[in-house]
Amino acid sequence: MAKLPFVHLELTTPDLAAAKAFYGELCGWTYQDHQMPVGVYSIFQTDSGPGGGMFTMPGAPTQWTPYVGVENLKESTDKAVSLGAKLLHGDTVEGMGAFSILLDPTGAMFALWEPKTA
Numbered sequence: 001m002a003k004l005p006f007v008h009l010e011l012t013t014p015d016l017a018a019a020k021a022f023y024g025e026l027c028g029w030t031y032q033d034h035q036m037p038v039g040v041y042s043i044f045q046t047d048s049g050p051g052g053g054m055f056t057m058p059g060a061p062t063q064w065t066p067y068v069g070v071e072n073l074k075e076s077t078d079k080a081v082s083l084g085a086k087l088l089h090g091d092t093v094e095g096m097g098a099f100s101i102l103l104d105p106t107g108a109m110f111a112l113w114e115p116k117t118a
Contacts, residue, residue, distance in 0.1 A: 007069035007113055009052035012060040016042060019054050065101065065111050073098050073114035080104075080112070 013019040020042055023029050029044040031054075038057060045051040050067075070076040073090075077100040081087055084105035092098040097115040104110060 004068050004070060006050050006066045008050050008067035008111075010065045010067065010111070011052070011054040011063070012057055012065070013054060013062050014056060016040065016054060016056045023054075063109065065109055067099065067111040067113040070112050070114050073100060073112055076100075076112050076114075077102070 031042040031044050034041045041053050041055045043053045085102040088101045090100040099111050099113045101111045
């Protein structure tokens with residue numbers, strides 16, 4: 001069985017400007033801002049390891065969510081649920097791929113990500 005990597009990290013925060021300033025100073029990150037229907041999504045890259053994004057969403061908890069890269073989102077989501085995970089949300093990102101957000105059996109949130117193939 002393949003050992004699946006974390007491929008993206010995502011921060012939901014009530015203060016995007018403060019989070020960007022903090023992590024920019026701490027980690028040396030720079031950001032590319034993209035307009036979303038509900039606000040701005042700020043993408044950061046790292047020199048090694050996964051990059052990610054940050055955004056503000058009303059009502060969302062302040063937290064980091066790690067995304068695990070998978071080849072088949074439906075199969076991986078179904079397997080996670082069969083192992084005791086709870087599916088919270090699934091969606092697509094136009095032109096990029098699809099994801100599901102889950103709680104593992106201990107209550108920790110994580111996500112699965114299947115990139116769009118050409």
